[in-house]
Amino acid sequence: MTHPWPNWLPHPDEEEASVLNRRNFIGGAGMAAVLPVISATPASATGRPPLVGTETVQYLRTAVLPLTTMPTVERQHVIPLLDSSLSTVTGLLENARYDTRTGVGLNHLAAQLAQTCGWTRFDIGHQDQASALWNLAFEHARAAGDRDMISSIIADFAYQGLWTGNAKESVRLLEGALARPMHATVRSLLHLRKARAHAALGEAASCRHHLAKSEGELARTSADEPPSWAAWMSEADVEIDGGRCLIDLGEQAPGMKRIDRGLSLLTKPRSKTYAVFQCYRAEALVHEGQVEEAAAVLSSALGTARQIGATRCIDQVAQISDRLRHHPTVNGVEELLSNVKAVQAAA
Structure with a gap:
């Protein structure tokens, strides 16, 4: 029997569930501190909000998505540009007119930008701001209907749980997220996060089970390419995090061996x-x-x-x-x- 779905996230099967009542305490004031102020979108000559088309979404994707995949050593210099890009997209969602297809595109872009902006805050130790931005990413991914991305954002929260000593919460999050189909690469990531959480709790059997699942999912061939925001997931990650799992379980020598192998596989830009x-x-x-x-x-x-x-x-x-x-x-x-x-x- 699995733990109940955390009350601050909607259950995967509940499309219209209310969201984020626990972490949303950061909501208004917190987000104001994280992002630039969003200015109102100018009205058109008719007094109605301007119409945004698919061309605008495509242009924005071409212009700003490369920022989300930059190596960290370069991305640290463009954090204000990431923030303003996110504000631009969320401003369009709030103030402009658009059809359903364009709305999905804008929401998907906002989710990707918010997820990346969350990582910029996580990396400098601003955990509340990271949570606020990942909440925002979650909302936009749900509006876009992107289940894989929702799972990826939950994996981010689970990783944050490991860093902040909340491994039990990480386990709960991931049990719910793994309850539905998703791309094999994303599933591999979630199983790896869950293995780490179980290792931190000293639960060896569960750790090994999910580590094996992560390895198996990553090895699966798929006709579909992994989502761009999950494409970094690799054998190196499984080896090194698997090694950390073993070390947490008291198996120093085999853990070191896996870490050394993973480091040899890791690409320099990361x-x-x-x-x-x-x-x-x-x-x-x-x-x-x-x-x-x-x-x-x-x-x-x-x-x-x-x-x-x-x-x-x-x-x-x-x-x-x-x-x-x-x-x-x-x-x-x-x-x-x-x-x-x-x-x-x-x-």
Whole structure:
């Protein structure tokens, strides 16, 4: 028997359910702090709101969607442009006229932009703003009827649950999301998130079950390409997160082996992911007493995190580095601690 669907999200089978009553506390004031003010759309000569056509949606997609797939090291420089693009699209939805097809296109674009904007806030540690933006993405994905994207956004919330110590909530979210059909790549992602949550809770059997499911779904061939916002999901992610699962379950050696293999598969443009995964490896090294190697890995992760402006990655490095304070004479430790202190002071 699964847990009930969380009361702040609609059940997958309830199209008209009311939404977001728990996390919506950020709603009005919170969103005002996150995004620029949306100016009213000018009225046409007839006094009626202007009509938006499919050409406008296509132009917007061509102009702004590339922003959502930029490497983090580059995307950090265009956060204001992402925010204003989202405000432009939501402004059209609120103030313009459009037919059903155009409305679906605008909602889908708004969902993609809001999801990406949520990640920009998550990466700098602004969890309330990330939640508010993912709520907005959820609403627009639901309006667009994009079930796969809804599942992806739920996976984002589940990942946030892991980072904020709410693994039980992550499990509940993912049980509901996995109850319906979706693209195999998206299903692989959800199973991987669920494996991580079960591992954090020490539930080994459930963790292994969902890890195997994630591997199986990713290996499935499909006539349809994965959605663009899920195309990053790869064997490297399964290997590294699978390794982290094993480490959380106390299996250090096989966990390290999987992480090392995953890191070798990871493509360079995913620098933020690389920094996070390096930290996973460093934690395992610290646990194994390999202090010098851990310091070297953490120094590399710190440099990457600083380059891409990912505060959460810097904090992750700092937390692990703190465990090395009792080894000040080990090569690299003193320099690492000094660099962490300097980076945090400059933040």
